Amino acid sequence: MKIAFIAMSGIRACDPELLELGLTLPGFVERSKQIASLPSLGLLTLAGMTPSHHDIQYIEIPDLYAEGVELETFDLVAISSYSAQINEAYELSARYRAIGVSTVMGGPHVTTLPHEARKYCTSVILGEGEPVWHDLLADAEQGKLKVFYDARNLDFDLADAPMPAFELLDIEKYNRITVQSSRGCPHNCEFCAGSNLICTRYKQKPVEKVLAEIDKICKIWPHPFIEFSDDNSFVNKAYWKALLPELKKRKIKWFTETDLSVSEDPELLDLMRASGCAQVLIGFESPTLDPLDHLEIKTNWKLNRFKKYKASIRTIQSHGITVNGCFIVGLDGQTSSVFDEIYDFVKETELYEVQITILTPFPGTPLYERLKQAHRLIDPTNWKTCTLFDLNFRPQGMTEHELAHGFRQLGAKLYSEEFTKWRRDTFKSNLRKSMRNEQFLTQKGAA
Numbered sequence: 384m385k386i387a388f389i390a391m392s393g394i395r396a397c398d399p400e401l402l403e404l405g406l407t408l409p410g411f412v413e414r415s416k417q418i419a420s421l422p423s424l425g426l427l428t429l430a431g432m433t434p435s436h437h438d439i440q441y442i443e444i445p446d447l448y449a450e451g452v453e454l455e456t457f458d459l460v461a462i463s464s465y466s467a468q469i470n471e472a473y474e475l476s477a478r479y480r481a482i483g484v485s486t487v488m489g490g491p492h493v494t495t496l497p498h499e500a501r502k503y504c505t506s507v508i509l510g511e512g513e514p515v516w517h518d519l520l521a522d523a524e525q526g527k528l529k530v531f532y533d534a535r536n537l538d539f540d541l542a543d544a545p546m547p548a549f550e551l552l553d554i555e556k557y558n559r560i561t562v563q564s565s566r567g568c569p570h571n572c573e574f575c576a577g578s579n580l581i582c583t584r585y586k587q588k589p590v591e592k593v594l595a596e597i598d599k600i601c602k603i604w605p606h607p608f609i610e611f612s613d614d615n616s617f618v619n620k621a622y623w624k625a626l627l628p629e630l631k632k633r634k635i636k637w638f639t640e641t642d643l644s645v646s647e648d649p650e651l652l653d654l655m656r657a658s659g660c661a662q663v664l665i666g667f668e669s670p671t672l673d674p675l676d677h678l679e680i681k682t683n684w685k686l687n688r689f690k691k692y693k694a695s696i697r698t699i700q701s702h703g704i705t706v707n708g709c710f711i712v713g714l715d716g717q718t719s720s721v722f723d724e725i726y727d728f729v730k731e732t733e734l735y736e737v738q739i740t741i742l743t744p745f746p747g748t749p750l751y752e753r754l755k756q757a758h759r760l761i762d763p764t765n766w767k768t769c770t771l772f773d774l775n776f777r778p779q780g781m782t783e784h785e786l787a788h789g790f791r792q793l794g795a796k797l798y799s800e801e802f803t804k805w806r807r808d809t810f811k812s813n814l815r816k817s818m819r820n821e822q823f824l825t826q827k828g829a830a
Contacts, residue, residue, distance in 0.1 A: 390423035432545035495747030510534035576745035646695035670728035674716035705735035713742035
């Protein structure tokens, strides 16, 4: 069969004033470009486990439309999308079906809403794709595709993870390539639309498989920049202490998402820096205590570590690893004072990078269900506003206008050229001081 794997890429925002502001500020643009340029690891993984007698092609949606021609005929088209782009994905799937092409869709959104998705595609994958992909291909070859392929009760072991088909990529189009070392996160935050929506438990990929993937990437891109697509990389610190010395040998740069506990392990931080870690992204969520209460479903992990926030940022950055601190506006317990509180927190802690988003109730999350029951969703099925930058619910501690306006104003302050330069210059200056102090202590100890 001739199979296309089509990724719905790009950053979305609907707010016209935010668009006019442009997401054109340095901090917004830099991270937006990084996210927008990431290939779909899920699709590349399914492509990698597709038998070689099939003719496969990986396509980014902008490339598909840039050609300005009629859709190419395939025997099967696999489409992966998040909520903000789901309407475009549905439209594309419907266009393919109209010319007789079978389509299959997967990802968190369609796993949550399979009966919505089935209106637009031939088949829907619920949960992880790997356990059902071979069965789906066999059915497609026989012209007997099922409507649903449900993997939610199939416990897929990452020890069996296939090698992603990185060779399908035009590497010049990307500034980062994704590799996954784990799925799931034990914290289970109420708002999280990560891999917990398709994965029933936290699980780790064997070290040797991760290294094999990086080695394959290095064959097509010497000294690449790797973005680990984990929701929380350092849950198993012993695992990483085995992996990091091997990463060091590959001479790569890398980025990942983690929680605050990484700051509590100096040995781990040293290994991270030596192996090429450039930045970690940490969800602090709130610069004040009260909004953190019961942010996680079963624990108060962030609230219990709130007092360590500022010291932890300084510890990580003193090791030469920049911190991208993430904050959510619109949490219950926040008022319009949150915008100044975030700015002051960033300035006091001298964060190298900061990411602000509006609280977004994604379908399938406990947050969505709670706000729906409380009649606080503005338009419960307006998926195009699930962008992290648009308001699609009624906040508790401020008006909708105060939240949307305050978000824009905070973005303008945080991502101004002047403040961005100050944050980055300050990090470099502090790092030089830290290195001089370390050299002094080393010399003193030797004496």
